[in-house]
Amino acid sequence: MDFEQADAINQAVRHLTLRHRARAAALLAPLGLHPGQEVLLLELARTGPMIQAQLSEALGCEPPSVTLMARKLEAAGHIRRRPAPSDRRASVVELTDSGAALVGQVRQLWRDLAEETAAGLPAETAAALPGLLMTLADNVDTRHPHGQGVAPS
Structure with missing residues (x-):
């Protein structure tokens, strides 16, 4: 791949991520949430209570980031943390x-953001986006050696 094509890809990904995060932040602010916190709430709604270390893995975040998010969400009354019965050093995190109640609002916001993001795309292209974007994410996943990601089909 030549530099111009590489630059175009890298710039497009950079612009998308910056703008998507900024738009998500603007939509989340009225709910008293910051980007990342909504994903934590959605994961707990999807899975039920889980150990904080497992939550960190599920979110693809470093444990200190999840700890900070959990503290803020706990202070706001949206989650509770309690010692895990099997390991008192571990914390189980669950929705209050x-x-x-906030998850319903977050789900609607998430739908609105996705519709806004994919506006103007043919339905087939929008349907293919999650797979394409996950392939790109897997290709640059620092947790796995290069080439271990999912190859484009």
Whole structure:
């Protein structure tokens, strides 16, 4: 691949991620949330209570980042943390009633953001986006050696 094509790809990915995160932040702010916190709430809604280390792995975030998000969400009353019965050093994280109620709003916001992001694309292209974007993410996943990601089909 020549530099111009490489630059075009890298710039497009950079612009998309910056703009998507900024738009998500603007939509989340009225709910009192910051980017990343909504994903934590959605994961707990999807899986139920889980150990914080497992939550970190599921979110693809470093444990200190999840700890910080969890503290803020706990202070806001949206989650609770308690010692894990099998390991008192580990914390189980779960939604509170407030957090569960907030998840409905987050899901609607997430739908709105996806529709806004994919606006103007043919339905087939929009349907293919998750697979394409996950392939790109897997290709640059620092947790796996290069070439271990999912190859484009």
